[in-house]
Amino acid sequence: MNTNEFVYVTYIAATPQKVWEALTSSEYTEKYFFGSSIQSHWQEGSEITYSRNGKVSDYGQILRCDPYRELSFTWTYAGDGVQTKEPSKVTFRLISLNETVKLVLHHENLQPGDLVDKEDTFEGLNNGWPAILSNLKSLLETGRALPAITI
Numbered sequence: 001m002n003t004n005e006f007v008y009v010t011y012i013a014a015t016p017q018k019v020w021e022a023l024t025s026s027e028y029t030e031k032y033f034f035g036s037s038i039q040s041h042w043q044e045g046s047e048i049t050y051s052r053n054g055k056v057s058d059y060g061q062i063l064r065c066d067p068y069r070e071l072s073f074t075w076t077y078a079g080d081g082v083q084t085k086e087p088s089k090v091t092f093r094l095i096s097l098n099e100t101v102k103l104v105l106h107h108e109n110l111q112p113g114d115l116v117d118k119e120d121t122f123e124g125l126n127n128g129w130p131a132i133l134s135n136l137k138s139l140l141e142t143g144r145a146l147p148a149i150t151i
Contacts, residue, residue: 004108004109004110005106005107005108005109005110006105006106006107006108006110006114006129007104007105007106007107008104008105008129008130008133009102009103009104009105010102010103010133010134010137011097011100011101011102011103012100012101012103012136012137012140012141013099013100013140013141014100014101014140014141015096015099015101016068016069016094016096016101017068018140019068019094019101019103019136019140020067020068020071020094022136022139022140023071023092023136024038024040024042024071025038026038026039028136028139029050031135031139031145032132032135032136032138032139032145033050033132033135033136034052034122034128034132035052035053036050036051036052036057036058037050037051037052038050038051039051040062042062042065042067043062043065044062044063044064044065045061045062046061046062047059047060047061047062048060048061048062048073055078056078057077057078058075058076058077058078059075059076059078060073060074060075060076060087060090061073061074063089064091068094069093069094070091070092070093070094071091071092072089072090072091072092073089073090074087074088074089074090075087075088075089075090075107076088086109087109088107088108088109088110088111088114089107089108089109090105090106090107091104091105091106091107091108092104092105093106103133103136105129105133107129134146
């Protein structure tokens, strides 16, 4: 496994428009992303922030914003004293397959400690992202998120 990147793919019974809305709207992120709200102007070069309980938890800069197709931004985790020399990069690609969206998450330029080799935790990008995107899938397909997921 390349420890500098993480890729996760899921298939969601929804339109690209609905998946995009879920990725870019606090109305959705608060339900599937550990209670996080999201804020941005959704233009290349603009800031993006995720906040929990009024505190910024993650932030970055939009690198590419192609609605319903691709969203890419730098990523810096602000919590727990984690220090990185440079931000990592998150890319969501939405691929329409009839009435299904193939959602590809690519998180690259990872630092030591970003991946956690444990099965019983949401810690680490390799454990957190699958939980978040599974929650997103459930929310869009059933109208309900998975039972409460906490870190």
